[in-house]
Amino acid sequence: MPHATPLLALLLLASTPALAQNGPPPLTPEQSQAASARYQQYCALCHSPDRSGYANDHAPSLKSPQLFAAGYPYIIGEAIAYGRPGTPMGAYHEEVGGPLKRAEIRELTMWLRDQAGAEPVELPDGAVLGDVALGAQVYADTCATCHGAQGEGGTGTALGNATMLALTPDAFIRHTIENGRDGTPMLAFRDTLSDAQIDGVTAFIRSRSSGWTVPEPQRHVPPALDAYIMNPEAPAPEFALTDGLYVSSAELDRELKAGKRLVLLDTRVTSMWERGHIEGSVPGPYYASREEVMANLPTDGTWIVAYCECPRAAAESVVRKLREGGLTHTAVLWEGFQGWVSLGYPVVGGNAAPKPE
Numbered sequence: 001m002p003h004a005t006p007l008l009a010l011l012l013l014a015s016t017p018a019l020a021q022n023g024p025p026p027l028t029p030e031q032s033q034a035a036s037a038r039y040q041q042y043c044a045l046c047h048s049p050d051r052s053g054y055a056n057d058h059a060p061s062l063k064s065p066q067l068f069a070a071g072y073p074y075i076i077g078e079a080i081a082y083g084r085p086g087t088p089m090g091a092y093h094e095e096v097g098g099p100l101k102r103a104e105i106r107e108l109t110m111w112l113r114d115q116a117g118a119e120p121v122e123l124p125d126g127a128v129l130g131d132v133a134l135g136a137q138v139y140a141d142t143c144a145t146c147h148g149a150q151g152e153g154g155t156g157t158a159l160g161n162a163t164m165l166a167l168t169p170d171a172f173i174r175h176t177i178e179n180g181r182d183g184t185p186m187l188a189f190r191d192t193l194s195d196a197q198i199d200g201v202t203a204f205i206r207s208r209s210s211g212w213t214v215p216e217p218q219r220h221v222p223p224a225l226d227a228y229i230m231n232p233e234a235p236a237p238e239f240a241l242t243d244g245l246y247v248s249s250a251e252l253d254r255e256l257k258a259g260k261r262l263v264l265l266d267t268r269v270t271s272m273w274e275r276g277h278i279e280g281s282v283p284g285p286y287y288a289s290r291e292e293v294m295a296n297l298p299t300d301g302t303w304i305v306a307y308c309e310c311p312r313a314a315a316e317s318v319v320r321k322l323r324e325g326g327l328t329h330t331a332v333l334w335e336g337f338q339g340w341v342s343l344g345y346p347v348v349g350g351n352a353a354p355k356p357e
């Protein structure tokens with residue numbers, strides 16, 4: 001199973017309450033009208049024309065006040081952009097093959113929120129700490145009938161979905177359990193579960209972020225420096241860089257499969273590399289100095305492709321350093337790690353160390 005826990009996104013989300021308070025500017029009438037039309041074109045099939053959900057595939061309601069009270073526009077927008085892989089909810093962002101631009105997703109999200117008419121609540125930052133063992137019991141007794149014994153979903157949404165968990169803060173999950181969702185089978189558990197039970201089941205759901213049956217994520221150990229080059233004996237890849245800088249996931253996948261000589265540099269914080277990465281990549285985090293990154297890299301014209309989480313900023317900053325240092329055969333993966341995962345390309349999430357051979 002591909003490892004898809006973009007933790008960076010989670011951290012970014014956890015620090016966005018300011019967005020909930022001030023919010024983006026209101027939609028113009030033209031933007032509202034366009035968003036409404038897009039809703040009917042792309043979403044009504046499952047979420048129903050009046051947004052009450054359950055027209056197809058158990059698609060949840062997009063009009064319950066609780067969803068929009070707790071789901072800052074940014075959180076809802078991420079669900080629309082990246083979908084819930086493995087469920088009928090697809091990814092709509094053009095960068096991962098969807099039909100919508102970022103601005104169109106934002107308008108759609110704001111329009112949905114306006115229609116629901118919910119006042120945002122301010123949610124606490126950070127993790128909900130709870131007794132995971134107690135939470136596992138609550139889950140099995142109270143939640144599994146609808147959400148599935150393995151969080152695979154059923155009447156309820158797939159709570160074990162790695163993308164949902166990665167893009168959804170704890171406070172949002174907790175708020176949903178406490179307050180339910182009006183007009184749907186999801187009841188409020190405020191009066192039937194204790195605070196400790198709600199904290200526990202929230203912590204239990206969070207503990208499944210790397211997969212329902214993989215409670216402890218495995219860590220990878222960086223390879224020796226002389227193993228940074230993949231396929232050292234093979235010919236160089238043929239990249240046609242867009243804007244002199246970018247390669248697409250499709251191009252990179254093709255060259256990796258063809259076993260070409262290159263270095264794949266993971267520019268995210270190293271803990272993310274340790275938990276999962278594109279096979280064969282090596283850590284070269286964005287916060288390292290030019291000297292530190294270059295110390296590990298060949299200077300003989302070997303291609304170096306950098307990627308980061310979502311989608312390019314960190315990788316671009318590293319490639320800028322490398323180019324300043326004279327490494328011109330350098331490129332940035334256009335869709336980033338999240339895009340790569342959403343497009344279905346493979347990542348290493350288990351315990352095998354990357355094989356540079």
Ligand code: HEC
Pocket residue numbers: 039042043044045046047056057058059060062067076079080084087088089090092108153156157158159161164
């Ligand atoms: C083919 C059916 C289908 C279509 C079309 C579809 N969705 Fe979904 N959507 C789902 C399902 C099913 C889920 C719940 C998935 C899960 O987590 O189990 C979902 C979940 C969501 C969520 C998360 C809600 C929550 O409770 O966290 C949002 C937001 C959403 N969809 C918005 C949209 C929008 C906006 C569109 C149109 C651009 C759309 N969906 C199109 C089926 C669909």
Ligand code: HEC
Pocket residue numbers: 053059060061062064067138139142143144145146147155156157158159164173174176177181184185186187189201
């Ligand atoms: C009777 C069925 C049912 C039971 C029991 C139930 N849920 Fe739900 N749950 C749902 C449905 C249906 C939804 C989607 C509601 C909507 O349309 O917004 C949902 C949504 C959620 C969500 C939001 C997920 C998302 O994708 O945004 C969370 C979190 C959740 N439930 C947790 C729980 C927990 C924890 C329990 C047990 C304490 C529980 N639920 C019990 C049916 C149920």
